[in-house]
Amino acid sequence: MPKRYTLTYFLLFFSVYIFSQNIQIDSLINASEYEKSDSIRIKNYLEISRLYNSSDQNDSALYFLRKGKICSEQLMNSKKQSQKETGSFLLAECYYSVALIEYNDLNFSSAEKDYNEAMQICNHLIKYSESQMIKTEVLKLKANIHSGIANIYIDKGYYSVALNNFLNAQKITDTLINNGIIPEKESAAQFFHLGLIHYYLNNFQKSIKYYKKALEISEKYHNESAIAKINSNIGIVETQLNHIETALSYLKKALKYAEKEKNEILKAQIFDNMADCYSKQKNYHNAELYLAKAMIITEKYNSKQGKIYILLGLADVYNKTNKYRRAKDYSDRALILAESIKSISFIRDIYLQISEIYENEHHYEDALNYFKKYKTLEDSIINKEKLQQIQESESKYLSAKKQEEINRQKLELAKRDSELKIKKTQNYIFGAVVLFLIVLIFIIFITLKQKQKINNLIQKQNKKITDSIEYAKKIQTAALPSEKVLNRLFKSHFVLFKPLQIVSGDFYWAVKKDNFIVFAAADCTGHGIPGAFISMQGISFLNELTLISDLTRPDLILEEMRFILKKSFRQTGKFNEQSDGIDISLCSINTDTDELYFAGANNSAYLIRNNEIIELEAVSNPIGIYYKEIAFKKQKFKLQKDDIIYLFTDGYADQFGINENKIQKFTIKRFRELLIEINQKPPAEQKEILEKTYFDRKKQSKQIDDILIFGIRY
Secondary structure (H helix, E strand, C coil): CCCCCCCCCCCCCCCCCCCCCCCCHHHHHHHHHHCCCHHHHHHHHHHHHHHHHHCCCHHHHHHHHHHHHHHHHHHHCCCCHHHHHHHHHHHHHHHHHHHHHHHHCCCHHHHHHHHHHHHHHHHHHHHHCCCHHHHHHHHHHHHHHHHHHHHHHHHHCCHHHHHHHHHHHHHHHHHHHHCCCCCHHHHHHHHHHHHHHHHHCCCHHHHHHHHHHHHHHHHHCCCHHHHHHHHHHHHHHHHHCCCHHHHHHHHHHHHHHHHHHCCHHHHHHHHHHHHHHHHHCCCHHHHHHHHHHHHHHHHHHCCHHHHHHHHHHHHHHHHHCCCHHHHHHHHHHHHHHHHHCCCHHHHHHHHHHHHHHHHHCCCHHHHHHHHHHHHHHHHHHCCHHHHHHHHHHHHHHHCHHHHHHHHHHHHHHHHHHHHHHHHHHHHHHHHHHHHHHHHHHHHHHHHHHCCCCCHHHHHHHHHHHHHHHHHHHHHHHHHCCCHHHHHHHCCEEEEEEECCCCCCCEEEEEEEECCEEEEEEEEECCCHHHHHHHHHHHHHHHHHHHHHCCCCCHHHHHHHHHHHHHHHCCCCCCCCCCCCCEEEEEEEEECCCCEEEEEEEECCEEEEECCEEEEECCECCCECCCCCCCCCCCEEEECCCCCEEEEECCHHHHCEEEECCEEEECCHHHHHHHHHHHCCCCHHHHHHHHHHHHHHHHCCCCCCCCEEEEEEEC
8 A cells, every 4th residue: 555654844044033942941931020011022932832732741832922912912902003013013923823733733723723823914914914034934934824724634635725835935035035035045955855755646757857956956055854854755756656766765864863863753753764674675573663662752852643553554464464453543543633634645645545445355345445535535535637737837837937927017006006996985985975065065055046936846856856965865775785685694683774864874885705794883973974974994894805905804894994094184193174074893703713803993793602692892082083093903802603693873762752751772781681681582583572662762862973884694
C-alpha cells in the first residue's frame, strides 16, 4: 500500500517579534508585570506563548495569547493612530499564533477560523494603515497565514485550494524579495510548496525537481532546519519511486540534521519513512523497530497525525506478515483518529489498507466494499477537473511576474471604478432628493399664492404634495429588503415598521455575502423627508461596503460608514456645522459556524435564549461626527437553535400612552419584559402582540417617532 507521509509545514518567516531562546519564561513574565508599554507587553506575551508551545505546554501558551488579545484590543482604542495600528497588528499576530497551536493539535476548523480573523485584520491594515513599516510586517504575516491555511487544506485533501493559498504566499514573498525587504533564502519555501503539491498529485519527478531547487537555496544559506525537512521529503518521493537505497541515503542525511537541530517530531517522521523503506525491502523486523521508535516520540508529544501514520505502517507490516487480526486492529484505530480530524486523504488511505487486508483473508466482498470507498474518495481528491485547475493555477503563478505592471494598473482602475460607483450612487440620491425638494417648494409656493381661491383648489394642491411624498415613500420602500428576500435569508422573522410620517428616518436592511448574512436596524437624524434622505444614504453605504468592498465584520463596516458619512457630509466638528448621523445595530451570521457577530452605534440589540435576555451592547458613538470618537467593538456569540435576535430603534419604548390614568412613556424596561413574555411565540404572532400593545396603550396620543422592530428566529 503506498503510504503518503510527508512534511506539510514550512514557515515562510519567523514571527516578527522573536527574542533570544535563552531568555527564561519566568523573567519574561516578571518583566511584563512592570512593563508600561502596552506593545512591548504584548510582544512579551507572544514570546512566552511561543516558548510554552515549543515545550508542548499548549494550555499555558493559549493563556498568554488570550492576555495578548485583551491588551491588543485595549491598545486599538487609543487616540493615537500609530498605537491603534500597532494594536491591530499585534491582535492579528495573536490570532495567527492561536491558529498555529490549533493546527498542530489537528483542530482544523478552529485553526482556519482564527487564520481568517488574522487575515481580515491584515487586509484592513494594508488598505488603511498610514505606516509603511506596519504594512511591511503585515505582508510578512499575511504570507504566513496563506501558508498555514494551505497546510490545513493539504491535510484535508483539497489540493487545489491549498495550491492557491501557497501561490498567494509566494507572490507576497516575491514582492518582498524584489524590494530587498527579506533575503533570497526565503524563496526556498516557494519551491518546497510546489514539490509538496506535486507529490500529493503523484507527479513524483516534478516533485523532486522542485525539492532540489529548494535544497540548493537552503544549502547556499546554511539553513539546516530547512535542509533536514527537504532531504526527508526527497527520501519520501524516492521511496514511492522504489529507489529504496537512494531514499534511505536522503532520510539518513535528514536524520543527521534533525538530531543536530534537536527536532524530535521530524525525527519521528524520518523513522516512520525509514520503516516504509525497510518494509519495501521485506525487512519487516527493521520496519517494526523503526515504527516503535517513531511511536515513542509521537506518544510523548501526543501527535494525532503521527499516530495515524505509524498505525498505518504497523497495519501494513502485519498485513504483509500474515498477521491479519493485528493488521485490522491497527487499521481500525487509525480510522477512528482520521475520522476525528475529518481528514479525507487519511481516510482514503486507510480504506485501501483495510481492503488489502480483507483481500488477503479472502473476504472478497468486504475487500470490494472498502476498495469502492477508497476509489470514491480518491476520485473526489484527484480528478481531471481538479488537475486542470491546479495546472492552471501553477501556470498563472509562473507567468505572474511578467504581468505585475498590468495587474497593478487593473487594481488601480478597479479602485477608481469602485469610487466612481459610490460617488455616482450618492449623486443620484442627492439629485433625486434635491429635485424632490424643489418640486415640493414650488408646489407649496403655488399653493400659498392661490390661497384666496376656493377650498377645492387648495385641497387639490395639497393632494399633489401628498402624492409627491407618497412617491418618495415608494422610492424608500424599494430600497428596503422585500419580504421575499427576508424569507430567503431567515428561517422565520417579522418586521414591525411604522414611520411617523409618510417617509421614515428609520430603516432595516439585510443581504447575504458568501457564507455571511448581514442585517441591521437603524435610526437616522430627523423624521420625514430629512430623515429619509439620510436613511437612503445609510442603505447605500451598507450596500457598497458589503457587496463591493467585501466587508462582513460589523465593527469594520461601522468604522468605514463613519469615515464615508463624515467625508460625504463634510463633517469636521466645527461650530454651526450640520451634525447629522445614524444610530445602528449591525449583525452578521456565519452560516458555516453558527456564529453571530455584533457591533452597534448608540443602538443595542437583544438575544433571547431559553427565556433569558442577553443585551448586545453598543458603543456610545453615532455614525457621524462626535466630540469623543472611540472604536466600534465586535461582540461574538455561538448561536443555538431557536435563539431569537431583536434589532430595534427607540421609537417603541419612547412612545407616550395612558397607564393608570397617567401619561407615561412605555420605557425600555417594559419593552424588555414584553419581549421575554412573547419570544417563544411564532414571529407573526409576536408582531400582532407588539402592534396591539402599542395601539391599546397609545389610544389618542400622537405618535412621536418612527417605530422599527426587526425580529429574527435562528
